[in-house]
Amino acid sequence: MLQALGLNARTENVYRALLAEPDGGVERIAAALHLTEAQVREALDELLELTLLRPAADSRTPRAVSPEVGLTRLLARNQSQLLFRQQQLESARTAIAAFSAEYTDRRPEDEMVLRLDSLDAVRDRLEELAATAREECLSLMPGGAVRPDHLHAGTHPDQLALERGVAVRSIFQDSFRNDPGTLRHARWLADLGGSIRTVPLLPIRLVIVDRSIALVPSDPDGRRRGALELHGAALVQPLCALFDELWRSGADFGRPAPRDDQDLTGSERALLHLLGHGHTDESAGRKLGLSLRTVRRMMKELMNRLGAESRFQAGARAARNDWLRP
Template sequence: MFTVLGLETKDEAVYREMLESPALGVEEIAARLATSPDRVRACLDKLFELQLIQESFEAPGRFLAVEPAVGIQQLLARQRDELIERQRQMADSHASFIRMLAGTGSASSRGSGVERLEGMDAVQQRLRELARDAAREVLTFMPGGPQSAAALQAARHNDEHALARGVAIRTIGLDGVRDDAATLDYARWLTEQRGEFRTAASLPPRMVLVDGASALIPIDPDNTRKGALCLSDPALLAPLLALFEQTWERSAPLGTEHRHTLTDRERALLTYIAQGHTDESAAKQLHLSPRTTRRMMASLMDQLGARSRFEAGLKAARLGWL
């Protein structure tokens, strides 16, 4: 978990020492970890930059570890903001790329590598052809939030035939579709049919990429009803494929990265566990029996896919549960 958040093994070790023994100085931490004081100071600089440690108000020049539940939330919030900004930059670059292609001329021959399809009827016809001929995979950006009933029906019809032939389908929608019943039903149907659906905070303009050999992108990203460009030139498809894979890696599968509804007791329990409490000490804080606390914790760990209580606290913070 710490590695995913940008910390190296030594950084984590220094952080844990400061949590467990707040009175230790640099020299003592270095001795415990069998490393040099300069290496510990470098770790402290990094931890301070990440807001996992802070300067003591009572003793200026001395640093204290921030509780994991607080520090991890701050770090994740910053990483989330950076991720959203990177996604926005990618979306802007992709939109500029589309506008550049749309303005290069009125190519209409498939042999040119760029075919112009005017109007939605022509686009839907080509989508049906691509779905029919797909042999390996179909990759889709689905921006615009909740989708219309007609669009979802067409997507399900095309996907159903492709999936029946063993074609892999991966689709990325906006985070907002998680709150739209119709679009969410489609996403769940797709995953039940062994397709994959993820969401992101922001997306490039709409795109369908088939077998790495053909792609449909809108002529005008701000008005998709004008039609689309059908690309088949490998030089144009390569950056689109790379963009999809980068966006996919930074997107969240259904069931994750979405705020989970916790009871007050569950939230308090996870907070205590993230702070280092045992089940027994957390039970005392919550005025519950240790047996009840262990049962609650086992259920939460199962939901989080965590192998330890400490990992459960970190994952809960990362997923925005706390």
């Protein structure tokens, strides 16, 4: 109970024994607490160091200082040490900011785009941004499954930011609910205090920090693992507007995907829209983060609902029913 003041359980029990029986002596205390005499003497030394005992003139056993005096004094001492430590940490925080500005911010003031040429560089930059973010970290996570390297790259920065009180909001595609690994990651993030919503389709992988810095893939097709770091309102604010619009239209994580007034989920409507614009089942599946098997199953169910015997007929009836709007 008093560990915060520097007393372990054994030392606290010896202190209580001395308060209850001031003339008990080492032997009786050891017997009562099932300790060795050496353990009792060790506890007595600790209590003397904490000024919870004072030597007694007429006894070999020191006298216990009353809790009102001894523990209150010990609490005040710990509070003073804590305040001093907080002042040291604030000084260290200022020094870290100055150090970082001197050695890590090498971006010319007029340079709006920086290139991060490897996954390691992206990970390092994400950690730096999470450690310095002040208000919020926003992200778009397209695709169905989050690959293990992406989970590893994102987990630590998210946790670091949340532990510092920074808001973390992420948008996944609806299809992530079908992937156990991505689902575990989302639940982990939500349990830490992150906010998650889902939408049927996301245009790009994106990270925004404090609405002033954005990271986007240097190669949207995924052939390279680098990123571009964007600065300046002209580049970052449109991406913030994109995130805000997707967030408003998203479904809260943990709830079933909502259906519209025509009883279509967002994924079903997005699939119809993509197929209607010439995408194959394979390319539509890639954009939605769905397997080819899932795409074909969804399309078969939609054809049944439309009473269509062919895809052409399904497309005509979907258009007549206004199912092809985005």
